[in-house]
Amino acid sequence: MPDVSNYNGIDMGTINKISGQDAPSGDGGGVSESSTGILYFEAGGFNGTVPDANEYFGDSAVSLYRVQLDTKTNITRMKSNRYHTFMLDDANKLYSAGYTNQGYIGRTISSNGHQFVECLTSVDKFVAHDNGCWAIKTDGTLWWCGNINQYANSGDTGQSTTISNYGWKQYGSDTDWIDIDCWNQYPYTTFAIKGGSGSEYLYAAGVNTAGKTGLGTTSGTTKPFTRVKSDSSTNWDEPIAKVSSGYDSTLVVTVSGKLFAMGEGNYGATGQGNNTDRTFPIQVGTDTDWDIPYAKARTCSYCIKTDGSLYGSRASLFEWGIGPTTADRTYRQIGTDTDYQDLRCIENSASFGKKILFAKKNNTWYANWDYTITVPSFTGNTANKSPSTNNGWNTINQLLDGNDISVGINDLMLTHKDNNAQAGETLTVATKAT
Numbered sequence: 001m002p003d004v005s006n007y008n009g010i011d012m013g014t015i016n017k018i019s020g021q022d023a024p025s026g027d028g029g030g031v032s033e034s035s036t037g038i039l040y041f042e043a044g045g046f047n048g049t050v051p052d053a054n055e056y057f058g059d060s061a062v063s064l065y066r067v068q069l070d071t072k073t074n075i076t077r078m079k080s081n082r083y084h085t086f087m088l089d090d091a092n093k094l095y096s097a098g099y100t101n102q103g104y105i106g107r108t109i110s111s112n113g114h115q116f117v118e119c120l121t122s123v124d125k126f127v128a129h130d131n132g133c134w135a136i137k138t139d140g141t142l143w144w145c146g147n148i149n150q151y152a153n154s155g156d157t158g159q160s161t162t163i164s165n166y167g168w169k170q171y172g173s174d175t176d177w178i179d180i181d182c183w184n185q186y187p188y189t190t191f192a193i194k195g196g197s198g199s200e201y202l203y204a205a206g207v208n209t210a211g212k213t214g215l216g217t218t219s220g221t222t223k224p225f226t227r228v229k230s231d232s233s234t235n236w237d238e239p240i241a242k243v244s245s246g247y248d249s250t251l252v253v254t255v256s257g258k259l260f261a262m263g264e265g266n267y268g269a270t271g272q273g274n275n276t277d278r279t280f281p282i283q284v285g286t287d288t289d290w291d292i293p294y295a296k297a298r299t300c301s302y303c304i305k306t307d308g309s310l311y312g313s314r315a316s317l318f319e320w321g322i323g324p325t326t327a328d329r330t331y332r333q334i335g336t337d338t339d340y341q342d343l344r345c346i347e348n349s350a351s352f353g354k355k356i357l358f359a360k361k362n363n364t365w366y367a368n369w370d371y372t373i374t375v376p377s378f379t380g381n382t383a384n385k386s387p388s389t390n391n392g393w394n395t396i397n398q399l400l401d402g403n404d405i406s407v408g409i410n411d412l413m414l415t416h417k418d419n420n421a422q423a424g425e426t427l428t429v430a431t432k433a434t
Contacts, residue, residue, distance in 0.1 A: 036407050036434075038070040038087070038116065041400070041427040042417060043376035049083050049099045049418055059161040066380075066403040070116045076432035078413040080348050081128040081184040084146075085413075087116060087430070094120040094135060096145075103165040104132045106145030120168055128348070130184045132164070140175040142192070143168045150188040151202040151205040156224035181211070182206070183245045184348055189213060189244045191250065192225055200255060210248040211279030212263030218279060228262075229280055236281055246295030247350040251303060252281060257288040259303055259331070268313035268329035269301040274372075275315070275329065284313075284331055294343045296408065298350060303331065308338040310359075321370035322357050323387050335391050337361065346414045351421035358412050359393060365409045366393035378427050379403075408432035 016421035064403045074090045084105050095116040096105035102113035104119055119144065126135040132146015146173075151164040158172040178200055182190035187207035203225040203252040204213040211218045214228035214236070230236040239255040249263030249270070261270040262280040270276070271284035282289075292304040299319040302312045312323045313331045324332035355370035373385040380401040388394055396412075397404045411430045417423035 007385075034068050034071065036071075036073050036431045037068050037404065038072060039405070039429045039431060040067050040069050040073065041378040041380075041429070043378050043380075043424060050268065067327070069428070072116070073431060073433040074410075075200075076410055077126075078411050078428060078430055079126065079128045079133075080413060080415060081130055081132075082348060082419050084128060084132070085116075085428075086119075086126060086128050086133050088123055088126055092121065092123050092138060093118050094123040094126055096133070101131075101146075104146035104166050105132060106164070108166050117316075125179050127180050127182050127190075128184055128248045129182050129190060130186075130188045134180050134182065134190065135168070136177045136180055140177050142171040142174070142177040142180070143173055145169075150221070151190050152224040179243065181243050181245050183247060185247075185350065187248070189214075189250075191244055191245050193240045193243060194225075195239075198239055198255075200241070202236060202240045202243060206229055208416075210264035211277050211431070212245070212248055212250045214250065214262040214279070214281050218277070231280060238281075242291075242293055244293040244295040246301070246412060247298045249295055249298075249301065251293030251295045251301060253290045253293050253303070257290050257306065259284040259287070259290040259293065261301070265329070266315060267299045267301070267319070268315045268327070269295060269298075271301075271313045271329065271331045273328055273330045292342065293420075296347045297343075297345050297352070299352075301331075302334075304340045304342055304343075308340050310334045310337070310340045320355050320357060321368045321390055321392075322359070344412050344414065346416065346425070349416060349419065349421070351416065353416060353421050353425050356399075356414060356425060358414070361393070365396055365412055367396060367399040368393055369399070374425075378425055405429060405431060409432055 040300045075087045076090050077088045079086055083100045087095045096119045097116045098105040098113045107117055120135055122138045123135045124138045134144045137286045145164045145168045147163045152162055154161050159169045176195055178193040178194045187209035189206035192203045193200050194203055205222055207221050208217045213222055216229055216232050227235045240252055241255045243251045244251045250259045260283050262278050262281045265277045266275040270278050289306045290303050294302040300312050300314040300323045303309055309329045312334050314323050314327050315329050317327045324334055339362040342360040354373050357368050361365050368388040370387055375381055379399055380403045409431055413428040415426050417426050
């Protein structure tokens with residue numbers, strides 16, 4: 001057990017006074033700290049990328065730890081790319097932390113990049129892109145930090161650059177940006193909903209691989225944001241409510257409750273009962289009660305309906321532990337529960353590890369894992385954990401062994417240690433105060 005009172009010659013009590021965070025103290029095989037705030041779980045040493053817990057606890061840690069990265073208990077959403085993490089609180093303040101290239105995390109200082117520091121205010125929606133972050137403010141303006149040359153040229157941004165070092169830059173001058181989502185590893189793609197009431201249209205920028213940008217092409221890169229098409233010469237005129245972009249496909253729910261898909265068809269995302277790729281949006285069935293699309297799991301695509309029921313489409317029963325019992329590339333209901341509110345899996349990598357899926361149901365988060373979780377892992381298990389029952393949900397404390405969370409959870413974020421699927425998953429949890 002390393003000496004947790006002093007790391008690299010730095011007194012932890014001093015760090016506590018400077019950062020306002022609870023410094024850890026040793027107790028047996030782990031670190032004891034507050035059970036609320038931003039909690040981080042990892043087996044065998046700390047992650048060197050996101051979050052950068054090495055900066056707190058040193059490279060010499062070898063046992064399983066649950067540590068408190070921050071005392072904030074009002075974080076509502078967490079998202080990360082390969083090296084940076086961004087968190088939004090209930091007062092519309094955005095915080096960032098990062099491992100490499102700290103100038104790309106939207107902050108005016110370059111030091112203490114591992115600590116979560118407020119970087120932008122009045123934020124309504126945000127998403128981490130491949131080298132920074134997008135943010136839509138409450139006034140409808142679009143901002144970015146980092147490098148957005150995957151999505152725009154210098155002449156497209158209104159700033160004569162695609163790079164924002166140590167701060168944020170506004171993208172153009174429009175005030176009608178509504179929502180934004182992206183896939184932040186290759187093939188990098190960003191989608192935005194933009195427009196007025198009744199004309200909330202979908203725009204895409206980035207790599208056109210698999211046709212998931214909905215622009216009728218499967219090659220090259222689209223710059224800047226371009227209106228998604230219904231055919232080669234016609235702008236798509238469906239008003240859009242929500243969009244979810246995954247590795248090779250994109251799901252969209254319209255204001256009228258229709259579900260559309262575009263991109264790679266092999267795994268069933270397009271919901272057409274075949275493996276045909278779709279380079280323009282194609283409607284899934286005729287239902288008009290779709291609500292929340294989720295394309296991040298790739299080999300099984302999901303969508304929650306307005307009544308809280310969960311649907312999915314996949315090509316194989318061996319993909320994910322949560323899915324329809326018939327794998328025919330069409331959307332079918334999963335179980336009979338009608339209390340689904342949201343889903344989470346690893347959202348910054350196409351490598352899924354143990355295929356752990358989280359679901360928010362009736363304001364409580366649950367977990368399902370499709371593969372055996374071997375020792376050691378972030379769960380704290382001392383013996384291999386068998387896969388969950390197919391289409392069965394476990395409580396978070398059934399997933400975690402000996403590191404129970406006794407308060408409510410606002411959000412969860414799953415990543416791979418050092419972005420290496422072979423190194424195992426790491427879990428970050430944003431808790432409530434009580």
